Amino acid sequence: TQLLEQSPQFLSIQEGENLTVYCNSSSVFSSLQWYRQEPGEGPVLLVTVVTGGEVKKLKRLTFQFGDARKDSSLHITAAQPGDTGLYLCAGVRNYGGSQGNLIFGKGTKLSVKP
Amino acid sequence: DTGVSQDPRHKITKRGQNVTFRCDPISEHNRLYWYRQTLGQGPEFLTYFQNEAQLEKSRLLSDRFSAERPKGSFSTLEIQRTEQGDSAMYLCASSKGHLAKNIQYFGAGTRLSVL
Secondary structure, eight states: OOSSEEEOSEEEEETTOOEEEEEEOSSOEEEEEEEEEOTTSOOEEEEEEOSTTOEEEETTEEEEEOTTSSEEEEEESSOOGGGOEEEEEEEEEOSTTOOOOEEEOOOEEEEEEO | OOOOEEEOSEEEEOTTOOEEEEEEOOTTOOEEEEEEEOTTSOOEEEEEEETTEEEEEOTTSOTTEEEEOTTSSOEEEEESSOOGGGOEEEEEEEEOSOTTTOOOEEOOOEEEEEO
16 A cells, blocks of 8 residues: 555646646655656655645745645646656655655656647 | 765666665765665665664565665665566665654665666
8 A cells, every 4th residue: 555645647738737746645744745856867856845734836836735744736837848757745754763764655757748 | 065976877787696886975964765766666765874873674675685884974785686676776865954854865876677
């Protein structure tokens, strides 16, 4: 059972469209991080959200952490071909024994066509 | 800030051989993590170091895997008697600061192919 479910798994859109990627869990996380990964490279950090209900904006990207800290979303406005990549959400589990290792979703593979 | 560095970037080996990967974390980061990523999956946690102490190991880390961080700086991950199922991208990440937030920065990874 995947602890963090990401949807959709694949998304192919035209340049200029908007999109939302979801990251859901039944577990509570003390923080959640979004990464973007290019083929053959490591994940690159986009944002960290910590507080329930928190919204962070990074240019055309808007990240939201659910009130209960169990889910998150990434919204991209007016997508561009440069946004193409694998988007990963990763949570830090919220219990005393955690050493802070990240629990990853399977990722959303985004393709933006010009 | 030179980022997290991993070496080699690619490794092709024959089944049964031993391989060793190296990770150099961001210099002031006391925490270091190893993850494994297979095709179509997100990274999965393997093991964690705080300074030189290995504090957590995943059940994914079989007896054939061993990791060290001898002086609390760089780390090595060794796989003995490699199997085809070991083929994956091996990622290293480092962090510092509050554990609950634990912002981790990743290296470019080592892609292992076992023939």
